[in-house]
Amino acid sequence: MLKFPIYLDHNATTPCDPRVVEAMIPYFTNNFGNAASRNHPFGWQAEEAVDQAREQVASLIGADPKEIIFTSGATEADNLAIKGVFEMYASKGNHIITCNVEHKAVLDTCKHIEKEGGEVTYLKVKDNGLIDLAELEAAIKPTTILIAIMYANNEIGTIMPMKEISTLAKKKGVLVFSDATQAVGKIPVDVNKDGIDLMAFTAHKMYGPKGVGALYVRRKNPRVKVTAQMDGGGHERGMRSGTLNVPGIVGFGKACEICMNEMEEETKRVSKLRDKLQTELLKIEESYLNGDKEHKLPHVTNISFKYVEGEGLLMGFNKEIALSSGSACTSASLEPSYVLKALGLGDDLAHSSLRFGLGRFTTEDQIDYTIKQVTSTVLKLRDMSPLWEMYKEGIDLDTIEWAHH
Amino acid sequence: MAYSEKVIDHYQNPKNVGTLDKSKSNVGTGLVGAPECGDVMRLQIEVDEAGIIKDAKFKTFGCGSAIASSSMATEWLKGKSIDEAATIDNMAIVEELHLPPVKIHCSVLAEDAIKAAINDYRKKNGLEELKFEESVIH
Numbered sequence: 336m337l338k339f340p341i342y343l344d345h346n347a348t349t350p351c352d353p354r355v356v357e358a359m360i361p362y363f364t365n366n367f368g369n370a371a372s373r374n375h376p377f378g379w380q381a382e383e384a385v386d387q388a389r390e391q392v393a394s395l396i397g398a399d400p401k402e403i404i405f406t407s408g409a410t411e412a413d414n415l416a417i418k419g420v421f422e423m424y425a426s427k428g429n430h431i432i433t434c435n436v437e438h439k440a441v442l443d444t445c446k447h448i449e450k451e452g453g454e455v456t457y458l459k460v461k462d463n464g465l466i467d468l469a470e471l472e473a474a475i476k477p478t479t480i481l482i483a484i485m486y487a488n489n490e491i492g493t494i495m496p497m498k499e500i501s502t503l504a505k506k507k508g509v510l511v512f513s514d515a516t517q518a519v520g521k522i523p524v525d526v527n528k529d530g531i532d533l534m535a536f537t538a539h540k541m542y543g544p545k546g547v548g549a550l551y552v553r554r555k556n557p558r559v560k561v562t563a564q565m566d567g568g569g570h571e572r573g574m575r576s577g578t579l580n581v582p583g584i585v586g587f588g589k590a591c592e593i594c595m596n597e598m599e600e601e602t603k604r605v606s607k608l609r610d611k612l613q614t615e616l617l618k619i620e621e622s623y624l625n626g627d628k629e630h631k632l633p634h635v636t637n638i639s640f641k642y643v644e645g646e647g648l649l650m651g652f653n654k655e656i657a658l659s660s661g662s663a664c665t666s667a668s669l670e671p672s673y674v675l676k677a678l679g680l681g682d683d684l685a686h687s688s689l690r691f692g693l694g695r696f697t698t699e700d701q702i703d704y705t706i707k708q709v710t711s712t713v714l715k716l717r718d719m720s721p722l723w724e725m726y727k728e729g730i731d732l733d734t735i736e737w738a739h740h
Numbered sequence: 741m742a743y744s745e746k747v748i749d750h751y752q753n754p755k756n757v758g759t760l761d762k763s764k765s766n767v768g769t770g771l772v773g774a775p776e777c778g779d780v781m782r783l784q785i786e787v788d789e790a791g792i793i794k795d796a797k798f799k800t801f802g803c804g805s806a807i808a809s810s811s812m813a814t815e816w817l818k819g820k821s822i823d824e825a826a827t828i829d830n831m832a833i834v835e836e837l838h839l840p841p842v843k844i845h846c847s848v849l850a851e852d853a854i855k856a857a858i859n860d861y862r863k864k865n866g867l868e869e870l871k872f873e874e875s876v877i878h
Contacts (some may be wrong), residue, residue, distance in 0.1 A: 530869075642801065644779065647751075650743065650804040651751075682775060682776035683776065712810060719807065721781070722801045732775060736816070
């Protein structure tokens, strides 16, 4: 029996794995100590737990535990990395390179940097969602201090060529920061093999708790430093003050350990389900896959169903299936997803997209049900879509003068 | 955002979905909105000799509120005289469907579609097109 609602929005957040919750519980009650309390067993116990978690987190990304700075999440880590590097390396330059499909936590931080007198280049992605390496190379200047490119995109799941990016950066002596929120725990990420100097990620996207994340900061070749963005007790090697969220960190560590042990099996299983979903939905007439087909996270697919509006489509089944649309009709701006528009999609296709994010607990029954519901709703809505009727009559929609609101 | 029951009902069981023959002189067609904005409404009326709307049909590309607004508009139009129809106000749709502020534009679109259909009918029949005041919210 299927249990509703079915959750297919794992790019937004994931449920906590019960094993993670189990690991966390003692640190709320019995072992509640402050990890910075050096003088009694409560503090020692908390510190030991944090140390263990730091090792678990570090080993998932091939880092040294000393290179992990715990934060409140990826947004904070993004801010700390970009603003921290901008301030720390001010004498070297003020130019940052990023791209136009980054998460808002990166884009808005870069806008802030511009207000502070920094210069930011926003690379445009190609229509497959990946950056052009030649353009990146051409954008690097003597004043460039940081290249900030996400590991994998949250809306379309495309994976950026991190190794190639960092090779270029190394040649020019520029640091590489990556927001790897969607990638860590889902695909193998290794900061050394990938040549990443700073990397943000978070627990709640990998079956850990919300409110805890990390910034990886390289200590060797080169030794990287960031200016702290919060004043206080000098925790986390002086880079991030604030009492450590011990239960959260313990959960984060456990979540990383589980991902490390089970990633291979999980990827096999989930990617098979994703492929089935994708293949079946692309059989619908006038449906289009968004983002590169190959360089993509194993659990994500983003599809546009032309002539049907995304929010209207979601309404057909959103009591039973939780997923997200690239259309932001709920906001007053009526702006569709900037990520999809960056791929060169017309507003009509961008308004017609759905993002499917599968996860650890997704079953084949759920996917079969989803295929059925999405297909029938698309067909039903097309029957009442004036655009579909025009398309079927052979009218070119671009030739119509629309009354813009 | 939760939809009102009336919106859900119109979405699930839309009234008067379809197409009237736009080449007929007693059929008025209004096509409003734009694909780029995420909603396009086409509303059609068929008017009898006495000036009464005897049939109304719609097709809408848009969110649930847009579909519900146009579905309800067609229900209201049927049986009304063409002059009465011109007085339908978007706020009546907002109230009837309990649309939240971010969805008011759906009702505005429905009102515009009604007006456009009426004017199309008037034009076809040698009547002067009505001038409407700009709706408040666009």
